[in-house]
Amino acid sequence: MTRRLKLGVAGLGRAFMLWLPTLAHHPRLQLVACADPRPEARARFRQDFPGSTAHGSVEALCADPEVEAVYLATPHHHHAAHAIAAARAGRHVLVEKPMAVTVAEAEAMIEAADRAGTVLMLGHSHGQDGPVRHARRLIASGQVGAPRLIHALNFTDFLWRPRRPEEFDRALGGGVVLIQASHQLDVIRVLGGGLLASIRGSAFALDAARPTDGAYTAVATFADGAAATATYSGHGRYDSDALMDWIGETGVRKPPSWPGAARGRLASMRPEEELAARIARGYGGTGQPPGLPPAAPPDFHHHFGFVLVQCEHADLRLTAEGVEIHDDSGLTLERTKLPALPRGEVVEEFCDAVLLGLPPRHDGAWGMATLEACLALTASTRDGREVRLHHQLRFRD
Template sequence: MANLQSRALQLRIGIVGLGIAGSALLPSIAKHPYVKVTAASGRNKERLEKFASDYQAEYYFSVEDLCRSEQVDAVYIASPTELHAEHVKIAAHYKKHIIVEKPLAVSVEEADMLIQAAERSGIHMIVGHSFSFEPPIRKIREIIEEGKLGRVRMIHNWYFNDWIYRPRTPEELDTSLGGGVTYRQGSHQFDIIRYIGGGMLRSVRAMTGQWDESRATEGAHAAYLEFEDGTVATAIYNGYDHFHTTELTFGIGEGGPSIKPAGYASSRKTIQQLDNSDAERRLKSQKGYGGNQSKNYAKEEYNQPFFGLTVVSCERGDIRQSPNGLFVYGEDEKYEIQLQQETGRDVMIAELYDAVAQNRPPVHDGRWGKANLEVCQAVLESANERKEIYLSHQVAVDPLFRKVSQ
């Protein structure tokens, strides 16, 4: 790995996978004054060539070739979940710092191997993009730490949307490969809940739902979670494209855009009209970098992002999100805290840079990602066995978290 000090602490990132996640990170890399995207790997030659032209960057058809590059200091692994283990091991072997998309792996045991690989190589590994990076979630935690509302007692995250009927690859609908809403989206919910509550969950009791035989994976779950200190939480997710919680979140969705529905159950109807999984795969591919349905993330309308409806109850007040920040319902008044327009991906890039440049341990490291993964597995196990599952790999939130700008 090249010496960052010799290059005025410039951090060069290579992206593994130019799908939706890889494309969404590019504006945040561009915003950071000391971070630059220099390479990408993937299978689509046309997409890679466009990327190379747009960013004057290298491109490769293999992850190993990308990680060999002297122009890359860190990699963002945005490949499918079932490939995370292979790709993290390659990046660690070549001593590249890592951001790996959630979930970290498909089992706690696999996560342990990846954490050990990163530690042996002396590199930093962050698991993201998780929604506890988002300014409103971090600000809620900050308010709790200040203690003005007393101790946190209840945390709820409820999300109803069309996830199961968005274009999916077959692997994304295979639970054994980390597919379904519990692995893919529960990992966000449990991350939010654990961050707000301090991290140390004690147990899980849950149910899951597979309600469409043509999409044979979890499309819904309901989980009751208890923290070691007695704080309780619920995580409700329903991705079957009927009611959407954007009706309760000011019409604002993930990432902060105002959602403009294409019509009732439009996602479900679109998927039902496709002939086969190949047609669905092609439709999803169009949403990746350079595709004819890709978003321009740099120009997207921005509000504070909502991952469903989050409501937090403390001893002396409640907190929920507003389009510009947070509504706080105190003992004597309701007031709004407005936050600067900083995305969670901006924070994630800053967390990686600070880890590398200042050797500052990241909050969202491998053990944090493993703890979220443990909750995902516990939800599935609890639903299958119809019993409470106790947790053993939880980690606490570091109290030295970054303050949120207002």
């Protein structure tokens, strides 16, 4: 066992809440500081992590001599500035997806980390989920032949959860393309080996009450001739967890949902009430139970909806338990080992990178390639044409 990595958290919102059970209890991490403009979140952090320091700005967090690495979970239009500030201060960075809002920003983040000799890694992305990596290992072993067609589909109520106004603003990365395709196209890139060639897609704003792109569909081609379809809707009617044995995105069994439940909860709220609901759900909000969540192992793997990979000799269906192999001899479920804590694989990879110097698979260049694919989907929608990609790279098997 190596020593604990001293971690500072930038942005104590929904993403941090999802990470909290792992960050608080992982044996390779020690949470030493945070930064957030919200005083109630800072107060809660000091209470939850005695001896920690709570800063009002990311710059102050990065200057804190106790902090070795920063988990960056601020809204995505801040990612570039915050990651560059962290690198300049010599801090390693684990940045939430999407990596940034433009490819130029992503390039500047990579350059800053390279110049400082610090680690820049993406996480959490569903491309890091255990069953995705398991399927990729099966493919890389040659056992099932090359992947030729990948089908990914996810229908959620994403748009009808309490949202910040910026999350509807396309210029700030709002809408489902950046925030959700950065998961789905990442899964597809991992499974297909990374080297996408082009994207042709269409995004749709189907609901005047949620004025942003709420759904998309895309065809991606790989340099080796393989192809993938990616379909997502956050409009809150059909729920594709029906295809995942009613296990939700975070690996928790859930009751079958009914159409319109999330819409019904939000439809009558005014914008300021919705923002208040969002803050209440967040860290330090009135809706948060006291104390830290327990260190509980996950019941199932995280997932990003239905994924089927048609390979030369078998079809692979990803489930919340592992990988189903459908081949000429029948159906086999290969269970994937669960991490001791949810998203533990991401922490292990980040700690290995910072403490042991092992290169992470989801590094800055990988993150930029996924971002490029997401932005191409938006460009394809706007221009009505296929968009060629230029920043793609191979997955490090």
